[in-house]
Amino acid sequence: MSTLTDLLADHTSLSGADAGHLQRVVAEWQLMADLSFADLLMYVPTESGDLICVAQCRPNTAPTVFPFDQVGRVVVEDDDRSPDANPQVRRAFTSGRILREEDPTWLGHTAIRREAVPVRFAGEVVAAISRTANLAQLRMPSHLELAYQDCANDLCQMMSDGAYPQNEANSRGLSTPRAGDGFIRVDDEGVVVFASPNALSAVHRMGWTTDLTGNHLTDVLGELLTDRFEADDTVAMIREAVAGGSGRRIEADARRASVLIRTVPLRPRGQPSGAAVLVRDVTEVKRRDRALISKDATIREIHHRVKNNLQSVSALLRLQARRTENPEARGALTEAVRRVAAIALVHELLSGSVDEEVDLDVVVDQLVPVMADVASGDSNAVVRRGGTLGVLPSDLAMPMVMVLTELIQNAVEHGFGTDEHRDGEVVIEADRNTRRLVVTVRDNGVGLPPGFDIRASERLGLQIVHTLVRIELGGTLDLAPADGGGTAAVLTVPLR
Known part of the structure; x- marks a missing residue:
């Protein structure tokens, strides 16, 4: 069965922010299903105008209405009257209100009651949730059931208002009580x-x-x-x-x-x-978790020690570069210092992470001063970041940081090495959605030489970039003249 991210990437054009909000909804909606005693199905509009179910949640407190998975099922416009389709869902997108059926209906031999809850984010309805309750065991609700349902109705109204789920701070990674x-x-x-x-x-x-x-x-x-x-x-x-x-x-x-x-x-x-x-x-759970906490601390300590060793190597290379009289050897050692420092920075962030993920924005912001420190020539270019690159797992973050390091350094050193182009700027721009991350490193320097081809370039840095992009990231890299002069390196990386 496809994941929520896969389905959003394949069938919709939702932005990365919209997809992130829907991920938070799915992470939190088990509480709403349990309090509602109801099945929850999330629908989003496809690019062709149909609706597709991208997530499903069954209650732990009541029998499910849908014994078979509904995820991936497409509801075309003339299919809203099928037995298991909720006709209120499509209307929830246009009305922006919670719509409830006045009378129960039947799904096969099961009596059900349905309603549609719009999911609002940044003022727009980006999805709708079908809430379907099984009425097969209809009886006078208990005090607990009434309290549950009253709270569930408040949460549904908050989701329609765009106020739920909240982006809760959970720095300690605590689990969610049911x-x-x-x-x-x-x-x-x-x-x-x-x-x-x-x-x-x-x-x-x-x-x-x-x-x-x-x-x-x-x-x-x-x-x-x-x-x-x-x-x-x-x-x-x-x-x-x-x-x-x-x-x-x-x-x-x-x-x-x-x-x-x-x-x-x-x-x-x-x-x-x-x-x-x-x-x-969680008295007993805490006792069992101590062993896992110890293992996690060991992994982070390994990252910390690797970072320390790499920093020692970087310092030795920098010392050797200062004592080397050969300009070509000094330049090679300086480039090695930069590359080792980039890898060390990733391990430093992993040493403080509990989920083996790296915030690329933090990495880039910390790498810029390092690259300026080891840059050769008389360039006065200013490097700045525009846009959010986001978080990547460590297996993608390491080659991505290496590629960005080479592209930024290449723009600084080779784009502003002449008397006419000493001052300028290098801008790192990012565009991210559920399918891919596009990073553009743009400068207003001297531009590319005539007939330039990255695949035929003999520069070690560009050869490293080409190899990492093709093999490690599975993406593409294009270098072309930028609008208004200079060079634009466009890196496209699939996120699936």
Whole structure:
């Protein structure tokens, strides 16, 4: 089955920002499915005007309506009346509102109720979610079910408003508690109005002995948590969520247990409506995770030591270059210094990463001073970055950094080496979507010599670039005269 990224790249022209928002929705919508007791299907318009299902989520709290995967299914315009298609979905794109069917309908022998929720991002509806509930076991809902559904309706309205999911800060990489782990609903004053049985069990293991309903959750957790700093952070986190701020998550220790707490602010139509607080007992999980944390720390320590060794090599090469009288040898050693420094910088960033990914914008911003320091000649060119290159996995980031280093240095050294072209600028521009990353290194220097061909060039740097682009990145590189003079190197790298 194709992934969300694959389907968006194959069938839509959504921007990278739109695709990133849909990724966040899919990362968070299990909570909405569980609280809704409903299946969720995400639809986006294709380039031909049809709709395609790009993601599916089944609830853990109710029987699924769709036993077979719907991902990849295309709904053409005249197919909206098929039994398993939601006719409200297409109208949700134009109306921008949540549309609910007044009467239940049938899917085969199963009674269902459907609604369509528009997914708004940056003021535009970029997708729609079909929320389908199974009514086969229709009965009087319990107090827990009513509390779940009330919270789910608020989250759907926030998604329609463009306020959910939030881009939560999670620097520690904490996991996400599920609704079934423990669900607490607090009102706009922070008072508990509902606590699920699992939430009560978790709080009781922490040391609380009475019911939660009617108590201020900040008072309860502030009393139970043993570390004063963790207690203050937790209280501040809940107050921020109740006030309509951003949601956060924290892991804290009580007298008898360790808990993972996450807050989800509820602001349907922009009006504060309290918050949902998810609680998970992670006492046993923490014990098992210590071994994994130790391994992760070992990997990062290896990256750190590799970085230190490469920096030592770079320093030795720089020292040798300063003592070498042969200009050609000095230039070769200086280029080696630059290349080793680029690789060392990537390992430095990996030593502080928990997911083996590299932020290319950080790398480029730190590489520019290094390249200026080792650049030869009398060039006064200024290098600046325009646009966002984004994050890449380490296996792509390493060759990408090497290629960018060579292209930027080549533009600085060979574009501004004459008396007529000493001053100017080199601009790194980026255009990224779900399918590919296009990086353009543009300068306003002397330009390319007549008949230039990168494949026939004898320069070592360009040979390295050509090899890395073709073999490691699987992309293309074009060098051509830039508009208004100078040279433009256009690097296109597929991201799939």
